[in-house]
Amino acid sequence: MSNVFAIFEHRIKEIVQSSDFLADLQPDLSRLTVESPRDPAHGHLATNAAMVLAKQAKENPRSLAERLAALLESDVDVSSAEVAGPGFINLRLNDEFWTDYLASVLLAADGFGGGATGGGRKINVEYVSANPTGPMHVGHCRGAVVGDALANLLNFAGYDVTREYYTNDAGGQIEVLARSVFLRYRQALGDEIGAIPEGLYPGDYLVPVGESLAAQHGQALQKMSEAEWLPLVKEVAIDAMMALIKADLAALGVCHDVFFSERTLHASQGNKSLISEAIESLTDQGLVYRGQLPPPKGVKPEDWEDREQLLFRSTDVGDDMDRALVKSNGDYTYFAADVGYFKDKFDRGFEEMIFVLGADHGGYVKRMEALAKAISCGKAKATVRLCQLVKLFRDGEPVKMSKRSGEFITLRNLVDEVGRDAVRFMMLYRKNDAPLDFDFAKVTEQSKDNPVFYVQYAHARICSVFRQAGRDMPDMNVGEPALANADFRLLTDEGELGLVRKVAEYPRIIDSAARSHEPHRVAFYLYELAGLLHGQWNRGNGAPNLRFINQENAQLTTARLSLLKAVASTIASGLAIIGAQAPVEMR
Secondary structure, three states: OOOHHHHHHHHHHHHHHHHHHHOOOOOOOOOEEOOOOHHHHOOEEEOOOOHHHHHHHHHOOOHHHHHHHHHHOOOOOEEEEEEOOOEEEEEEEHHHHHHHHHHHHHHHHHHOOOOOOOOEEEEEEOOOOOOOOOOOOOHHHHHHHHHHHHHHHHHHHEEEEEEEEOOOOHHHHHHHHHHHHHHHHHOOOOOOOOOOOOOOOOOOOHHHHHHHHHHHHHHHHHHHOOOHHHHHHHHHHHHHHHHHHHHHHHHHHOOOOEEEEEEHHHOEEEEEOOOHHHHHHHHHHEEEEEEEOOOOOOOOOOOOEEEEEEEEEEHHHHOOOOOOEEEEOOOOOOOOOHHHHHHHHHOOOEEEEEEEEEHHHEEEEEHHHHHHHHHHHOOOOEEEEEEOOOOEOOOOOOOOOOOOOOEEOEEEHHHHOOHHHHHHHHOOOOOOOOOOOEEEOOOOOOOOOOHHHHHHHHHHHHHHHHHHHHOOOOOOOOOHHHHHOOOOHHHHHHHHHHHHHHHHHHHHHHHHHHHHOHHHHHHHHHHHHHHHHHHHHHHOOOOOHHHOOOOOOHHHHHHHHHHHHHHHHHHHHHHHHHOOOOOOOOO
8 A cells, every 4th residue: 555546546447447337338447636725624634536427428417426426435444535616526534444544554664665666767967067166155055955956856757867967068168277277287386367368267166276286287288389288288278177077966865877978979989070970870860960050039049050051950849940960160060069969869868858958958958858769760859947046045135146246145155054955955946947045044043934944843843742752651562563552543643644644655656756857846745744733742742631642552552653654654755755864863
């Protein structure tokens, strides 16, 4: 027993298919759903079965709902089935169903809610992929958290996930980086470099790189021509920046499986490269031609040129315009690199490639979806998730930053000031495509208005109850076997059953969040579950008979501790997906 909604969707379909008055219909049940009612007072589950079937059955939805409700009430776990609105059916389940369900949650332990969706399907999640030209700044933070939490979610849901970082180490910005580092190298040797010239990277983070070059090479690099020192300094600079980036990401709890170098796409293997092989594959499909792109409306894309070019016929596979593959100087376009990179991923066996990008990459959506269809012949899928900007506030005032002048808050600054857990949770407390305000004061205050504190405090509170039980009732067995075999029928309070029902939503949250690629749903769910736990705690403060520990009734206490164990495990599981800790105590 895992996903309650899936269980009853299956049961309802079986009842529909075996009913006398629908037996000859062979109904299409693909749109039949079972969900939570909008108002919890209306029941535990709601189905649209009658509304889906009404047209097929040529019957009024509400009258059909009345007939179906009578059939659904025959289910042993259904206490009532009521028709609402235009034909929804609201179901209430017996208390025994929920208490039996609690036993299955405890038996599932850490695996509760996971592994049911992905079926081992290979999926690649690429995120962050910041240019290796400096430390991670706060602008990279949201994509890093969304991508990492999404990878955690998909992994828990049963997908075979690879976390990937695309190192853009082949563009012009790398030459700018190398020249910036060379300037710091000269500075380390005692040269007076003055103000950093316009167009170079001004950050002091390059000073140690220059000093390292000076210590290793002395005056030797200065005696070389630029053609000689540039490739050498490039390698050192890229390695130093990637080490810096990896350390910043580690502070945030982000660790990638693969760091893919863009340079490998351009590297010759014989007389071919990964890019040329990918273009050749598209050519074989008749999707590459020589032609001229029409002048674009509005802002011109960077790859557009008013001449005949080698083009990808991407409009044949769903894009809104064809794409250039080769520039006038003979170099490949950025999009050509995307072509080679996507084919490499497909050749590695991935069935879906997810790209977590900044909001300024909106133009990538259609072109990547079209590219996926062309490269894989429809066998693989590309999904782009865009992350809107994060606005920082301190004491209610916006925090101003300027990357050009080198004045910005780094990702490490943010993590050091408010903590990894607060950063990760709050970056997920809005949907990725909605703007997010991050207030330094609010994310550190200890109140209900701070979601990460509220959720972690719920877990810590449960741990405190177990510590209290050990002090007040030292002879009681609170090991996992004893808790799993508790008499759950003693849980009769509506607040207790409400907690069981909320825990039961977790598998469905995991399933829907994984399918929609929306890890923020987990954060929202945890806040709601924590609210019910705190609410039941507060009820116990006013009514001693509802307290989790009852020294006069060991059986009831064991049952309530079992419930708390299920809640704590679910909170810990959700926090692990988010990438935050589940503390045992908070001070």
